[in-house]
Amino acid sequence: MAKEKKLVEAITSMEEDFAQWYTDVVKKAELVEYSSIRGCMIIRPNGYAIWENIQKELDRRFKETGVENVYMPMFIPESLLQKEKDHVEGFAPEVAWVTHGGLEPLQERLCVRPTSETLFCDFYSNIVQSYRDLPKLYNQWCSVVRWEKTTRPFLRSMEFLWQEGHTAHATAEEAEDRTIQMLNVYADFCEQVLAIPMIKGKKTDKEKFAGAHSTYTIEALMHDGKALQSGTSHNFGDGFAHAFDIQYTDKENKLQYVHQTSWGMSTRIIGAVIMVHGDDSGLVLPPRIAPTQVMIIPIAQHKEGVLEKAAELKEKLGNFRVKVDDTDKSPGWKFSEQEIRGIPLRIEIGPKDIEANQAVIVRRDTREKIIASLDTIEVTVGEVLETMQKEMLERARAHRDAHTSSAADYEEFKSSIENKPGFVKAMWCGDRTCEDKIKEETGATSRCIPFEQEEVADTCVCCGKKAKSMVYWGKAY
Amino acid sequence: MAKEKKLVEAITSMEEDFAQWYTDVVKKAELVEYSSIRGCMIIRPNGYAIWENIQKELDRRFKETGVENVYMPMFIPESLLQKEKDHVEGFAPEVAWVTHGGLEPLQERLCVRPTSETLFCDFYSNIVQSYRDLPKLYNQWCSVVRWEKTTRPFLRSMEFLWQEGHTAHATAEEAEDRTIQMLNVYADFCEQVLAIPMIKGKKTDKEKFAGAHSTYTIEALMHDGKALQSGTSHNFGDGFAHAFDIQYTDKENKLQYVHQTSWGMSTRIIGAVIMVHGDDSGLVLPPRIAPTQVMIIPIAQHKEGVLEKAAELKEKLGNFRVKVDDTDKSPGWKFSEQEIRGIPLRIEIGPKDIEANQAVIVRRDTREKIIASLDTIEVTVGEVLETMQKEMLERARAHRDAHTSSAADYEEFKSSIENKPGFVKAMWCGDRTCEDKIKEETGATSRCIPFEQEEVADTCVCCGKKAKSMVYWGKAY
């Protein structure tokens, strides 16, 4: 019992110290392990299996829109990175440089890709000639490196896994459509699969991607009231095409520049899953993304017939991702482990249950116990998982809404940011000066200019000039 | 017509220049494109889709044996790489070194992983404490970098994609069993899915992996008679465990070193698929690995009802990976493209076929035409694909057997290596000196000491001393 208690006690409570709670959960749920390279994490089987499910779901959705996967080199020659001025300014300060190959110094140093716009542009300039070659709808799954000063598992690490989509189109309109289309793919995926509601909108110029004409984002609210940018989609217009000379011959035989987009989602989103759904007992995984959806825990498993019945039950639940914990640990220990790992359902089955032809289903999120007949338990499990998935989204939405306020003037704004962790909706004049001032004085950044606009006031919350648009503000990860 | 001819003519014939044929095929089938980084290739959608199918098949087979996926950092600190003496000697000369992060020089330089034994060992030394923690059966899908002087698409590139499995076991016996088990997984996969027969065996000490106690390999024979090492599985014994201090407490509470294995297969295997099955018209893909198994090509598609019927046919073949080429290219052009890309079957359907309620199936490998009734075409397609898969393996095996000879003495051996491209089976005394001499004088290397031994003579083919074992020799990629 002492050992069991320790397993649970090891998680700091969220209220006490949210950051420590997060660190405890990723460690105790065995999602990651620190490595001997500063800022680089090891993604362990429990963590990687979540990423594999995310990949599977996203990849299918991408392919349904015509996207094809490719693989680009991980190195970018310095001269290539420098071709687009804004882009290199944004990334050069945070890349890792390879200067030696084998025993020889390189003639030109190579950076380890922080993102691959320049490589795709170079590629497109070689393979795009005619309007018949367009659009190009490519994506790659890979790791990228950004030399971050402070790092946290999943949220900010020197190396992280992601997908980066890069498309080239004949017209500006097509590029804009694709940018929005992929943002919607991300938002739908997050809501339907990860049970995380998203605010969709546009980044301000200050916050947009280096080299982009416009950046769109989905923003989520974590349990502690901080925002997390969860996926971005960029429209580059023909800026990169000019820098890399990507031209095609149109139907009238005239040379035109292509219009490009890029869009990415990374392992950072696993951080969002943890911080939106987790509780003081550990991780809580939405059923659709959980590597194991059901853990069967035999009670008094040394008694005759119990393990056999548990194995039979597993067979019966073959449509779900299900495991039996038949190790020699105590049931209490197994419960704690299942809870820490966030496995959506556990099913307890012991001699008395078997006698009554039933089993006890326990939901991870609400701890609700459901007694199910063994005859139809596969139906019950399906229903409970669906309900849980739905309710997790509703709960996350309710939490976000309860932590979203409006501010009409600067005093109200400052007070909200300080006292009510969450999003603050407020009007903005469109000037960078106000955005900078707000960040400096309150720590809040503009999260996005949401597609769904409201007029919470007439004037800019900061300078009082005529407002251009409503912005979501908040402190962010 | 002129344009169509050009598409086909662009492939050099195999007999004329096999190396140029290979380069033409990877380029014309749009498997890869060269990048602006020397020795790094871009894997295009046609090539990457093959790799995705390989991943899917292998990953499933790994998981069936209990393997879990993880992700390790791409960087290895120099001090970590140096912990195992043989290993660092083998790899240090061919790694890329990161010396700067952002604007700062690093205190210790990092190499980009050429392989991840050292990272896994470091990880295992942290997470393995008791016999209860064993075995650890981990794998990762990633890219690795080796600073090669000369490179060729898929066969040898500075960066390549692969999987690397790394396991830790309580006993030497378990580690040896796992090493052989994974070699068998590779061999079965290659035979059943890629239709490439493999010779399974052990590498000589000269050819084994840096730091391994023993290396097992599967070796395939290419169309030109050269051998290709297609997958390797290494038993490290407890050598790395000593270097990295990976110990566990056994059931008697005594400290023991773990025993480790690693095993890998890379995008190199795509090179084998090309060079075993390809012909003068391009790629020929085995049905089980082909991203598109069937290409429907409408004939006279402007005529009423043709495109509709083609779409209907695609629906009917929903169990296969099938596409319709309804572009405005001519049928002849489409045929050439389908052939270059190695799509196993094409189905021609035109007004006359529709009238006769039939379609014409054409096999890519034999060009055999099969007239199939539209009523049962999904059955016919299934059968033809199965037959093609089977016959491709048989043909590859017959080719290999026809290009395998035995040599009893050195004169015969030298003549065989020079005049009969292929494997030469010959006896060996076990001395490195003979192996070195053979390589120097004939260009052939020991491919493996096959599990299936034969006594083709009593004495070493090189020195005439008593032979220890029969070895497959050959020139290799």
Ligand SMILES: [Zn+2]
């Ligand atoms: Zn203002």
Ligand SMILES: [Zn+2]
């Ligand atoms: Zn000898």
